[in-house]
Every structure is written in C-alpha cells, then in structure tokens.
Amino acid sequence: MNPLDCLFKPRSVALVGASADEGRPGCVVFRNLRAFRGRFYPVNPHRTEIDGVPVYASVCDLPETVDLSVILRPAPEVPELLAAHAGKARCAAIVSAGFAETGSESLQREVVRLGRELGIRLLGPNCLGVFSPYQRLDTLFLPRERLKRPKKGNAAVVSQSGALLLCLLEALAFSGRGVSWGINYGNAADIDAADIYDYLAEERGTGVVISYLESVADGRRFVAAAERLAERKPLLILKAGKGESGQRAACSHTGRLAGKYEVFSSIMRQSGIREVSDFEELLDAGHALAVQRPSRGNRIGIVTNAGGLGVLAADECARHGIELPPLPEAVRQRLHENLPPFYSVANPIDLTGQVRDVEYLTALDSIRDEYDGFLVIAHTGVIGLSLRLAELLSAFRAVSGKPLVAHLTSGGITGGLAGRLEKAGIPVYPSPERAVRGLRLLLNNGEAPWG
Amino acid sequence: MNPLDCLFKPRSVALVGASADEGRPGCVVFRNLRAFRGRFYPVNPHRTEIDGVPVYASVCDLPETVDLSVILRPAPEVPELLAAHAGKARCAAIVSAGFAETGSESLQREVVRLGRELGIRLLGPNCLGVFSPYQRLDTLFLPRERLKRPKKGNAAVVSQSGALLLCLLEALAFSGRGVSWGINYGNAADIDAADIYDYLAEERGTGVVISYLESVADGRRFVAAAERLAERKPLLILKAGKGESGQRAACSHTGRLAGKYEVFSSIMRQSGIREVSDFEELLDAGHALAVQRPSRGNRIGIVTNAGGLGVLAADECARHGIELPPLPEAVRQRLHENLPPFYSVANPIDLTGQVRDVEYLTALDSIRDEYDGFLVIAHTGVIGLSLRLAELLSAFRAVSGKPLVAHLTSGGITGGLAGRLEKAGIPVYPSPERAVRGLRLLLNNGEAPWG
Numbered sequence: 001m002n003p004l005d006c007l008f009k010p011r012s013v014a015l016v017g018a019s020a021d022e023g024r025p026g027c028v029v030f031r032n033l034r035a036f037r038g039r040f041y042p043v044n045p046h047r048t049e050i051d052g053v054p055v056y057a058s059v060c061d062l063p064e065t066v067d068l069s070v071i072l073r074p075a076p077e078v079p080e081l082l083a084a085h086a087g088k089a090r091c092a093a094i095v096s097a098g099f100a101e102t103g104s105e106s107l108q109r110e111v112v113r114l115g116r117e118l119g120i121r122l123l124g125p126n127c128l129g130v131f132s133p134y135q136r137l138d139t140l141f142l143p144r145e146r147l148k149r150p151k152k153g154n155a156a157v158v159s160q161s162g163a164l165l166l167c168l169l170e171a172l173a174f175s176g177r178g179v180s181w182g183i184n185y186g187n188a189a190d191i192d193a194a195d196i197y198d199y200l201a202e203e204r205g206t207g208v209v210i211s212y213l214e215s216v217a218d219g220r221r222f223v224a225a226a227e228r229l230a231e232r233k234p235l236l237i238l239k240a241g242k243g244e245s246g247q248r249a250a251c252s253h254t255g256r257l258a259g260k261y262e263v264f265s266s267i268m269r270q271s272g273i274r275e276v277s278d279f280e281e282l283l284d285a286g287h288a289l290a291v292q293r294p295s296r297g298n299r300i301g302i303v304t305n306a307g308g309l310g311v312l313a314a315d316e317c318a319r320h321g322i323e324l325p326p327l328p329e330a331v332r333q334r335l336h337e338n339l340p341p342f343y344s345v346a347n348p349i350d351l352t353g354q355v356r357d358v359e360y361l362t363a364l365d366s367i368r369d370e371y372d373g374f375l376v377i378a379h380t381g382v383i384g385l386s387l388r389l390a391e392l393l394s395a396f397r398a399v400s401g402k403p404l405v406a407h408l409t410s411g412g413i414t415g416g417l418a419g420r421l422e423k424a425g426i427p428v429y430p431s432p433e434r435a436v437r438g439l440r441l442l443l444n445n446g447e448a449p450w451g
Numbered sequence: 452m453n454p455l456d457c458l459f460k461p462r463s464v465a466l467v468g469a470s471a472d473e474g475r476p477g478c479v480v481f482r483n484l485r486a487f488r489g490r491f492y493p494v495n496p497h498r499t500e501i502d503g504v505p506v507y508a509s510v511c512d513l514p515e516t517v518d519l520s521v522i523l524r525p526a527p528e529v530p531e532l533l534a535a536h537a538g539k540a541r542c543a544a545i546v547s548a549g550f551a552e553t554g555s556e557s558l559q560r561e562v563v564r565l566g567r568e569l570g571i572r573l574l575g576p577n578c579l580g581v582f583s584p585y586q587r588l589d590t591l592f593l594p595r596e597r598l599k600r601p602k603k604g605n606a607a608v609v610s611q612s613g614a615l616l617l618c619l620l621e622a623l624a625f626s627g628r629g630v631s632w633g634i635n636y637g638n639a640a641d642i643d644a645a646d647i648y649d650y651l652a653e654e655r656g657t658g659v660v661i662s663y664l665e666s667v668a669d670g671r672r673f674v675a676a677a678e679r680l681a682e683r684k685p686l687l688i689l690k691a692g693k694g695e696s697g698q699r700a701a702c703s704h705t706g707r708l709a710g711k712y713e714v715f716s717s718i719m720r721q722s723g724i725r726e727v728s729d730f731e732e733l734l735d736a737g738h739a740l741a742v743q744r745p746s747r748g749n750r751i752g753i754v755t756n757a758g759g760l761g762v763l764a765a766d767e768c769a770r771h772g773i774e775l776p777p778l779p780e781a782v783r784q785r786l787h788e789n790l791p792p793f794y795s796v797a798n799p800i801d802l803t804g805q806v807r808d809v810e811y812l813t814a815l816d817s818i819r820d821e822y823d824g825f826l827v828i829a830h831t832g833v834i835g836l837s838l839r840l841a842e843l844l845s846a847f848r849a850v851s852g853k854p855l856v857a858h859l860t861s862g863g864i865t866g867g868l869a870g871r872l873e874k875a876g877i878p879v880y881p882s883p884e885r886a887v888r889g890l891r892l893l894l895n896n897g898e899a900p901w902g
Contacts, residue, residue, distance in 0.1 A: 173861075
C-alpha cells in the first residue's frame, strides 16, 4: 500500500465546510461527494443533516479515521480546524485560498507544521483537490452543469493551476476522452508534483501523465521524480511562463519565480521528458499517448487523398525533425502495378480524389515495414470513401502495431468515421499539422527513454 | 466593368458535359447550377432535357454569348469543344484533369493557344472552378451532402489546390463563417493567382483574401499583384512545400518546383503580406480579419479569469513578438481601488474565479487607451459569469474600435456566449494560443501596409 493511496484512492472522505446553500462551494462539493464510492462524512457545526445525509459537528466526532478530509473553510480558520484532525485523518486537501499565494506565508507555514506534527499529509492549500471517475471522487467546487467531467480513461492530469486543471478536464470531456485522475496541487506546501509523479509511476491504471506547471520549488527533486515517471510511462509537460512577459505573468499568478525557461527545457530534453508547446498540443499528444504505444524510430509514411494536405503535413514533419524518407524503388514498382497511373507514388502517397477505401490499405500494406509510424489523411467528401475505411485502418493498425494517427477533413462521413477510428484507438485530428504534432510524441527520435 | 466579371459575376453560364447520371460530376454540377441566379444552359449532344431543363447539343446552339462556360469533359476532347466556343463564351473554366499536371504539356499549350485566338479567358485546366453564395454560382463537383458549403461572407478563398479549396470551404462552413468567393485555379494556364488578386483588390464585397499556394510560375508578376492587393485589404498566404520533404511532396503534387521557401518568405514579409504557418492559422487569422480592422500598433492588454491561461497567452505573444507592456501606475492604482484586493492587477489582469461579468468591463475600460488590441480570456465555468458578458464586451468593442478577440474554455455557457460574441464581430478561439495567433494578424508590427 502506497502512503498516498489515502489521497488517490480514499476509502472514506470527510468534507469540512459542507453546506446546504445552493451555489456555495461547500454545497457543490457536498453534492459531488454524495456519489463517492466509499464512506462520506459531511462536517458542519451548524447542521445535523443535509439532504438527509447525517452531518457531524466536528471531525472529532467522526466514527473512524478518514483517508481524506477536504477542507473548504476560510484560510484563518484552517489551523484550528486542522488541529482538530488529530488521529482523525490521514490526508487533508486544503481547498481554501489565502495562504502564500496572497502573501500569507506564516499562515501556510503554520499549517505545514501542524500537518507534520499530526502525521497528516496535505494537498494544497489553494487547490481544487482531486477528481477520479473510478472512485467517483470529485472535490471540484464547480457544479456539473458548469463543468462537464471526463469519463474513465488512462490519462492522469496533474496541474499546478486550478483553472488549468478545469480547462484540461473540460476539453477532454468535450472531445470524449477519459482520465484516471485529475489533480491540482496548488501551493504545494507538502504534497508536490514530485510526490504525485512518484505515485502515478507505480499506478497501473494510468498510462500517460499530462502535466501543466508554471514553477518548481525544488528543481532537483522535481527532475528526479519526472525522470522516474518518464522511465515507466510517457510524461508530457506544458511549462508556462517562458518568455519575459510570460514569466512576469506566471510570477504574478503564483507568486513564485518561474526560473530561466531555457535551463528547464534543456534538462527536460536530457531527461527524456517530452515537452509540448501549447494547450492544444498537450491534449493532442496526450490523446495519442493514451491510446498507442510509442515507436522506437522517427521515420514516417503519409498516405493522403488530398495532395495539398500531404504537403502541409510534410512541412510540419520538417519543423519537428520527423523524417519522411522516399519509398524504396521496389515498393514504388509494386504500387505502380496496383494503383491507377495518375496516383502519386511517393511519400506522401497521394491517392487523389479518385481513391476507393481499399486503396488506403493497399498503400499502407506496401509500406508497413518501411516506416516507424503512419499518418493517414482523408478528405472524406470524395465519393469513393465510406465508413469501411475505418475497418481497414483498424485492421492495418492491429497487424502493424506501429503508431498510426489520422486527419479527416470536416463534413461528409467524417463524424461516423472519426468515431469508429477513435474506438479502434486511432486518434483523429482536425488539421494535418495537428495530426503530425500528435504523432510526433509517439515517435522516438533518440530522446525518450520509454518505448 | 472588369474583364474578369465574366468569371466572378457571370450573368449566364453554360455547362458542357451536363449529365443526368446520378453521382457523375456532370450531374452534380448540373444540380448545383440549377440554383444559379443567372441564365443556365446545360450542354450535352445526347440529351434534349435533364430534369425538365432544356439541354443544348452544342455551345454553337446557345441563344447568347455566355459569360462563363464550365467544361467537364475528358482532356482529349477539350480542344475541339473549346474551338466550338468561338463567339459563344467570354470565359471558360476547364475542370478536366489530364493536362500539364500529368505530363500532357502539349495538350495544355493547344488549349491556351485556342483561348487566346478566340478571345476566351481560361480558368484551369485541372481546377474546381468557382463558388459564390451571392450568385449561387457553384461549379464544385461534390454534392452538398458530401461537402457543406459556407454561407455569404466577405472572405475570398483562393487556392492553387482543389482539395485545399474544399477543405477550407468546409472548415469555414462548419464554423459558421461565410465567404464572398471560393476559387481554385489549378494549372493556371491563363488566369492565375495574380489575375485573381487584382480582381479581388477592386471588388468591394471582399474584405479579406485567404490564399493557399504551393508554387508560383512568374514570381515577379505574383509579388506585384500580391502587393497591390495587400495595399487595399488584408491578404493571408499559406505557402506549402517549405522544407525539403515538403518541397518534394509539393513537386510530386503539382509537377512544379516550389522554389526556395526562404526567398519567398522574405519577399512576402518585405511586401507586407502576412504569411501564416498552418491550416488552422489560415482560418483563425482569416476569421479575425473578416470581422475586424487591423490596428496600427503591436501592444496588447490581456484580461483573464484564469491565471494559467493568461500565462500561456503571454508565452504565445512572446513567440510572435507581440508586446505586453505592464500597466501604467495610475491605471494600477485605479484598478486596485475598483477591484477586490486578491485580483492580480498586472498585464495580464487576472480577475480570478471570483469574477463577475461587469469586472471585465471595469478592467478593459481602464486600459482602453493604453493598448492597441485586447485579448479576453474567460473560463466560463465560474459562477459569476453570464451571457451578459457578451453585451459588455460588444459595448467595449464598439467604443474602443480596436482589435478584440476572445478565448473561451469549453462547456458551461460557452456556446451561448460564443454565438453572441461572434455576432458582435468578436472572434472566439478554442485555445489561448490560437486566440493570440488570431489577434496577431490584426496587429501591425511595422510590416503590413494596410490599416
């Protein structure tokens, strides 16, 4: 048993600050936690029940030592409330803001001291806590009609910023993707990114970790944990606060100096941790890594039915150092014999607007052993394409076992086709360049240790 | 009257190769052109009518000289068909493929010679022709159930590649945006990008031109026309075939050498033509320029309610050389007096999750004269935001007259809010970085001549 199981997989949860007042955070979280799979104890000195659930006046009255206590009361009350947790909780998520991030350093130090003294691990303060669809654990104080939650999946989302955690979870939910956990560690007074990475490295239900951060307090500790995690499974990091103005913005956001970005970035690269450059790429790459295993090489083949989209993809490959080697002569010969003469047999292979479903498979099969990964581009408006294309691509993917992503243009049969491809573990992207950026992190150009 | 009105605003159109056979291009275009606002003459020697519309055996039999004849017959038939157009057409769009792009240079030369001899301007060959929702002119041979068409708008889409024209039109249609024209010039044997740019420079209904190209035959001519256009209205160019592999791909796609990209790019920059780097940016920037006038400066203010998203936007500004100057001290003082103390009064201004609608206006009003453009970021899941925010931002935009774009996170009230903002001419983007890239081309960092 891992000591942080009390945070990630609690069997019992208390909510200090449970409320019956519609719209208040204590009411939102109360409602979320009613669905929790374990035992749930609301705490509020002024109530004996809320919506029929018995309420405890104090954590002292709880019938057991809970794994996790969620504290949702104003910052000045927190030390006294935490002191009352002696022997009653293994971990506390302090949602309350108003600690170091607003200059109240001493209040935060007091809370850290108390936690140590009582043997209670602390998440936060100034954090949203944790979301897990598997445990039905949800401490996010935004109601479901305001924030759609993602379904079950194997991607863990780890964010220093609360708002970014919400944005990432929402974006995942809206694109139909799932998570194992979403966690926001806020001021990281005790539990920090390194602790969370270490936990997720061991945890089998998590296949990929996507992480947003602005600053790191203990760089050496962070890098060591990130390296340990990246040896076990893909770790994607979006580091904000890069340029001068970005660093200034990050500083006024978290109150910590972000440090020289170039140094951070170079350490990440040396450690095999994949850095992404923006919000969409974090999601796009996270999606690819959630459904496919990375490949060992860096050479890809592109099959398209729209020449121009193939050229744009080739441009994007060049930007990222992905190789697009020409087809071997024997393969060219074979394809020339099996495809109409006006198709362009090169890399990209351009099957033109005359393409029929099966020709994608003909092309892919002929280059299966030549490349380390594949990008399929389909302008789905053409007459010769049908939903059968999804079957053929899934079959190819099953046989090749190599990374395969797709870009489909909007409209036509795209909706149905994309759904089927996604179901078969083939990520679909809305532009040729985003498909390449998704595929990029499935390739190994000698930097990443996993594979 | 402009000589190319016969292509862009024809009063009469002939379709050579009209067909009644479901699924054939000649049938698809026949159906599209039945909705054409002018006079329409299908031509087919084997029919006297299709769906009740009288069909002419030959263009010789047409009752008038048509402005535009669309030729949809196999390449080898085209010279003879074109010869029959003597005195019967001012312009011909040769949709047929099988000319220079497949090595049949002499066939193409023959067609060009004929066009000159007969005084008929030619679009193509190997092109999709032209789409205009205003004229209900639609020569695209993909049926509407396979390719959604955009509504009326003021953006003209000019593409060397047919498939890219389709992809761009489709993407615009799916995001609810409109076009004045979509045109694909294919092999450009006669009418080329330069002719089209010159026409659009004069044409009042077009406010922005977005153009995809892979190669240019006469560089000097192209640059001169692009410069003339860019002096009148924003011209956005996506040049594909940049790197070595991209150039190889472009070459096998169009059969022309793409030329050294760096040279092209540097000429564009010197000429004040805005180059975009990928498919989505072409659409994103085109959208911004379709609804707002560019500003003269390069200094922006950001107002957010999610610190992290503000930091990501600041990072993207740094990448593009957009300045994010700190707030003047007097403005800081004023905001400190008018906003809760825990809001971060800097640039970005962070209104936090506690924000209420009206505070966005408070913040924006206070910095209205300080910056050349504004980015509003809203995590819409928070309780204090409502659809009223759209009204307030629209009012601010009306008063300031400066560029203003928005990023809204997914979910919550975003759908309703985004619709209202778009209606008020405020483009909404799905990530903070894409919002910056949209705003970027509304700013003037000394490169662009328009404004």
